[in-house]
Amino acid sequence: MKEILNFIHGEFVRNTSGKTFADRNPVDNTVIGQVYEAGRPEVDAAVAAAKAALKGPWGRLSVVERVGMLDAVAQEINRRFDDFLQAEIADTGKPAHLASHVDIPRGAANFQIFADTIKTMSTESFQMRTPDGKTALSYGVRVPRGVIAVVCPWNLPLLLMTWKVGPALACGNTVVVKPSEETPLTATLLGEVMNKVGVPPGVYNVVHGFGPDSAGAFLTSHPDVNGITFTGETRTGTAIMQAAAVGIRPASLELGGKNAATVFADCDFDLAVDTVTRSCFENAGQVCLGTERVYVERPLFERFVAALKARAEAMTPGRPFDKDTRIGPVVSKEHQSKVLSYYQKARDEGATVVTGGGVPDMPAALKDGCWVQPTIWTGLPETASVVTEEVFGPCCHISPFDTEDEVVAKINHNRYGLATSIYTQDIARANRMAQQIEVGLCWINSWFLRDLRTPFGGSKQSGIGREGGVHSFEFYTELRNVMLKF
Ligand code: NAD
Ligand code: 6OD
Numbered sequence: 038m039k040e041i042l043n044f045i046h047g048e049f050v051r052n053t054s055g056k057t058f059a060d061r062n063p064v065d066n067t068v069i070g071q072v073y074e075a076g077r078p079e080v081d082a083a084v085a086a087a088k089a090a091l092k093g094p095w096g097r098l099s100v101v102e103r104v105g106m107l108d109a110v111a112q113e114i115n116r117r118f119d120d121f122l123q124a125e126i127a128d129t130g131k132p133a134h135l136a137s138h139v140d141i142p143r144g145a146a147n148f149q150i151f152a153d154t155i156k157t158m159s160t161e162s163f164q165m166r167t168p169d170g171k172t173a174l175s176y177g178v179r180v181p182r183g184v185i186a187v188v189c190p191w192n193l194p195l196l197l198m199t200w201k202v203g204p205a206l207a208c209g210n211t212v213v214v215k216p217s218e219e220t221p222l223t224a225t226l227l228g229e230v231m232n233k234v235g236v237p238p239g240v241y242n243v244v245h246g247f248g249p250d251s252a253g254a255f256l257t258s259h260p261d262v263n264g265i266t267f268t269g270e271t272r273t274g275t276a277i278m279q280a281a282a283v284g285i286r287p288a289s290l291e292l293g294g295k296n297a298a299t300v301f302a303d304c305d306f307d308l309a310v311d312t313v314t315r316s317c318f319e320n321a322g323q324v325c326l327g328t329e330r331v332y333v334e335r336p337l338f339e340r341f342v343a344a345l346k347a348r349a350e351a352m353t354p355g356r357p358f359d360k361d362t363r364i365g366p367v368v369s370k371e372h373q374s375k376v377l378s379y380y381q382k383a384r385d386e387g388a389t390v391v392t393g394g395g396v397p398d399m400p401a402a403l404k405d406g407c408w409v410q411p412t413i414w415t416g417l418p419e420t421a422s423v424v425t426e427e428v429f430g431p432c433c434h435i436s437p438f439d440t441e442d443e444v445v446a447k448i449n450h451n452r453y454g455l456a457t458s459i460y461t462q463d464i465a466r467a468n469r470m471a472q473q474i475e476v477g478l479c480w481i482n483s484w485f486l487r488d489l490r491t492p493f494g495g496s497k498q499s500g501i502g503r504e505g506g507v508h509s510f511e512f513y514t515e516l517r518n519v520m521l522k523f
Contacts, residue, residue, distance in 0.1 A: 038068070038070060038071055039060075039069060039070035039071070040070065040071055041071065041073065041221050041222065041245065042073050042225065043073055043083070043242075043243060043245055044224075044225060044241070044242055044243040045079060045082050045083045045243075045244070046082070046086035046238045046239045046242070047231070047232055048238070049225075049228065050073075051073045052073045052075060052076055052078070052079050053076065054076045056076070057074060058218065058247075059071060059072070060072050060128065060219075060222070061369065062127055062128075063130040063365070063367065063369060064130040064357065065402060065405055066405040066407065067405075069128075070221075070222075072218070072221050073245060074245055074246040074247070074251065074252065075244035075245055075246050075251075075255070076252075077255050079252075080256050083213045083242040083256075084261045084262060086239035087211035087212065087213050087239055087240070088183070088184050088211070088261050090238065090239030091183060091184065091209075091210075091211050093237055093239065094237045095209070095239075095240045096181075100156065101156075103152075103155075103206070103209065104153075104155060104156055106234060106235065107148045107151065107207055108148070108149065109234035109235075110230055110231065110236070111145040111146070111149040111152070112145075113230045113233055113234050114141070114144050114145040114227075114230060115142075115145050117226075117229075117230065118137075118141055121141045121195060121223055122136055122137055122141050124222035124223050125140050125141065125220075125223050126358075128194060128221070128223070129191065129192075129194065129365070130357060130365040130366045130368070130406070130407070131321075132357050132362045132363065132365050133357045135319065135365075136357070139193070140193055143193075143195075143196040144195035144196055144199045145199075146489065147196070147200050147202075147489070148199060148206075150203070150489040150490070151203040151204040151206075151509065154506055154507060154510075155207040155208065155510070160176060160177030160178060160179060160516070161176070162174065162175060162177070163175045163176075167522060171522055171523060172522070173521070174520070174521045174523070175518055175521075176518075177516050177518055177519075178516075178518075178519055179208070180209075180514060180515050180517055181208050181209035181514060182208070182210055182263050182512075182513055182515055183210060183211075183262075183263030183264065184210070184212075184213065184262050184263050184264075185201075185210045185211070185212045185213075185263065185266060185513065186213055186215065186256045186259070186262045186264070186265045187201045187202055187205065187214045187266050188215045188269065188277065189214065189215065189216050189217055190217050190268050190269045191219035191220040191368050191369075192320060192323040192324060192325070192368070193320070193324070194216060194220040194223050194224065195224075197268050197291075198214060198216060198223070198227075199227075200504065201268075201504070202214065202227075202241065204504065204510065204512075205266070205513045206241070207510075207513075208510055209514075210264075211239060211241070211242075212240070212241055212242065213242045213243075213244060213256055213262070214242065214243045214244070215244055215245075215246065215252050215253050216243065216245065218247050219369055220368070221245050225243055225245075227243075244256060248273060248276070254276075257277055257280040258280045260284055262286065264287045264288070264513075265277055265286060265288045265289070266289040267288065267289070267290050267291070268290075269292065270292065271293045271453070274292045278290065278501075287512065288502075289494075289501065289504060289512045290500045290501045290502065291325070291493075291494060291495065291499075291500045291504070292455075292495060292498060292500045293325065293429075293455070294326065294327075294427060294454075294455030294456060294495065294499050295329055295425065295427050295452075295455075296316075296326060296327060296328050296329060296330070296453075296455055296456045296457055296476075297330040297331070297447075297457050297474075298331045298332070298458045298459075298460065299438075299457070299458070299460065300313065300332070300334065300337065300341055300460045301460060301461035301463065301466070302337045303461055304337075304460035304461050304462065304482075305460070306337075306341075306344075308460070308482060309460035309482075310341070310344045311348075312458070312482075312483060313331060313458075313484075314345065314348040314349070315484060316458060316484040317329070317331070317431065317432070317433045318349060318364060320365075321364055321365055321367050321409070321430065322376075322428070322429065322431035323367060323368065323372075323429055325456075326478065326485055327429075328433055329423070329432065329433050330433065330436075330448070331433050331434070331435040331436070332436055332437075332438045332444045332447065332448070333436070333438070334437070334438060334439070335437040335438065335439055341435070342391060342413070342435050345413060345433075345435070346391050346392045346413055349392050349393060349411040349413055349431075351363065352431075354366070354397050354399065354408055355403075364411060364431065366406045366407040367407045367430060367431075372407065372429070372430075373396075373407040375428075375429075375430075376409050376429070377396070377409060379422065379426070379432070380394050380395065380409070380412060380432070382421075382422045382423060383412075383421070386417060386421045386422060386423075387416065387417065387421075388415070388417050388423070388434070389414060389416040390412070390414060391413040391414060391415055391435075392411070392413050393409075393411050393412030393413065393431075394410060395410055396408055396410065397410050412430075412431065413432070414432070414434045414435070415434065415435050415436070417434055417436075419450065421434070425451060427453065441466060441469075441470065444470075445470060445474060448474050449473075449474060449475050451497075452498045453495070453497060453498055454475045454476045454477065454497035454498070455478065455496075455499035455500070456478040456480070457474045457476045457479050457480070458480040458483070459471065459481050461481075461482075464481070467481045467482075468481075475497060476495070476496055476499075477492070477499065477500070477503070478493065478494075478495075489506065490505065490506035491505050492505050492506070
C-alpha cells in the first residue's frame with residue numbers, strides 16, 4: 038500500500054501519532070494509499086521550518102535567482118507531466134483529457150506567470166518640499182509577508198494550490214500547504230520537484246489532514262503563520278477568518294458560488310450550448326465557477342432546454358483514460374451523497390426532471406464509484422434549494438426570462454457573487470449587464486477563459502480579496518513606506 042507522507046523541511050516524514058487515513062480513488066472507491074495525518078507536532082515543525090527558511094538561503098536570494106528557481110519548478114512539473122497526471126487522476130477520477138489540458142499545464146503555468154510578473158513589479162514614489170525648505174522622498178518597498186498557510190480544496194488540487202504557492206514563493210515567502218484530505222497526492226509530489234530543483238528546505242512544506250481538530254485548524258491558528266490563503270466552502274471560510282482574527286493576520290478567501298448563465302435569443306446558439314454544457318458539467322460540475330442556474334430568454338427556452346438535454350445525455354461516464362469518457366465521478370462517497378440529496382430535494386420541491394436525477398448504471402467493476410448523472414431541472418421557483426444553494430455537482434436549473442432587468446434582479450438575489458456568463462450578440466447589452474451583476478468575474482460568450490494577469494475572486498459571500506497577476510502581490514507582500522529627508 039502506498040504511503041503518503043508529510044513534507045517538512047525538505048524531507049518526507051510520517052508522524053508521531055501513527056494516525057493514518059485512507060486515500061480513495063472515486064472511480065471505484067478502492068483505497069490507493071494511506072495518508073499520514075499531521076498532528077500538532079508536525080504542524081509546529083512545518084511552520085518552524087518555514088519560519089527559519091525565511092531568514093536562510095531563500096531569504097537571501099535576489100529576485101532574479103528566485104525567478105530562476107520558479108522557472109525550474111515549472112519545467113520540472115512539465116518534465117514529470119505523466120506522474121502529476123496519474124496522481125491527480127488517481128485522487129479525483131477526472132477524465133485524462135481534462136486533467137492533461139487544464140490541471141497539470143496550469144500547475145506549471147502558475148509558477149511561470151508569477152515568476153514573469155514579479156520581474157517587472159514596481160512601487161510608487163513621491164517627493165515633497167518640507168517646511169524647512171528641504172526635500173522628502175518617499176518610496177515603497179514590497180517585503181514578503183512571511184509564513185503563508187495555504188489551505189486547498191479537492192476539485193482542482195494542483196491548479197488551485199499552485200495558484201497560491203506560485204505567487205507566494207515569487208514574493209519571497211515560505212509556505213505550509215494543507216491539501217484537501219481527499220486529494221493529497223499532487224501536493225506531496227511537488228515536494229520531490231522542490232528538492233530536485235534545489236528550492237531550500239523549509240520553503241515548501243506539506244501537512245496532511247482534515248479541518249477542525251486536525252492539520253487545517255492547527256495550521257491556521259498557529260501564531261507563527263503570518264497570512265492565510267484559502268480556497269473552499271464559504272462556511273469553512275468563516276472558520277478561517279475567525280482563526281485569522283486571532284493575531285490580526287490577513288486572509289485571502291476564494292469561496293463558493295451559485296453562478297448564473299444568461300442566454301439571450303440573439304446568441305450564437307451552438308456556441309452557447311457548447312459553452313453552457315462545459316460550464317454545467319465539466320469536472321462533474323465541481324468547478325467553483327461552474328453554472329448551476331441558467332436563464333434563457335423565453336423565445337429560445339424550449340429549444341435550449343432540448344439541446345442541453347441532448348448534450349447532458351451524451352456525457353458518457355467512465356474511467357479516466359477510456360477514450361469515450363466524457364464525465365468522471367464526483368470526488369467521494371460523501372460528496373456523492375450530498376449531490377444526490379439535492380437531487381432528491383429538487384424532486385420534493387416539485388422540479389421537472391428534464392434528464393438525470395440519480396446514479397448512472399455502471400459496469401460491475403465501477404459500481405462502488407462515486408457516480409452521479411448529469412441533471413437538468415426546470416419549473417422551480419427562485420426560492421427552491423437547488424436554485425439558491427451551491428450543489429457542486431453536474432446539474433443546473435433552467436428558467437425562462439422576459440427582460441434584462443428581470444434576469445439581473447434574479448441573478449443578484451443570491452448570497453454568492455463569484456462568476457457569471459452572458460450569451461448574446463448585443464455587446465452593449467452584455468457590457469451593461471456586466472456592470473450590474475454582483476460578481477467578481479463575468480464572461481461574455483465564453484466561460485473559464487483565463488488570463489492569469491487579471492484579478493480573480495468573488496463578491497459577497499464568494500470571497501474576500503483578488504489574486505492573479507500583480508493583485509496576488511497585494512496579498513503576498515506587505516508594502517513598506519521609506520521616507521528620506523535631504
Ligand atoms: P472545504 O471548505 O470543505 O475544504 C477546503 C479545505 O479546508 C480542505 O483542505 C479542508 O480540510 C480545510 N478545512 C476544512 N475545515 C477547516 C477548518 N475549520 N480550519 C482549517 N481548514 C479547514 O471545501 P471543499 O469541499 O474541499 O471544496 C469545495 C468548495 O470549494 C466549494 O464550495 C467550491 O465552490 C469552493 N471553491 C471555491 C473556489 C474559488 O476560487 N472561489 C475554487 C474552488 C473551490
Ligand atoms: O483559474 C483559476 O485561477 C482559478 N482559481 C480557478 C478556480 C476554479 C474553481 O474551481
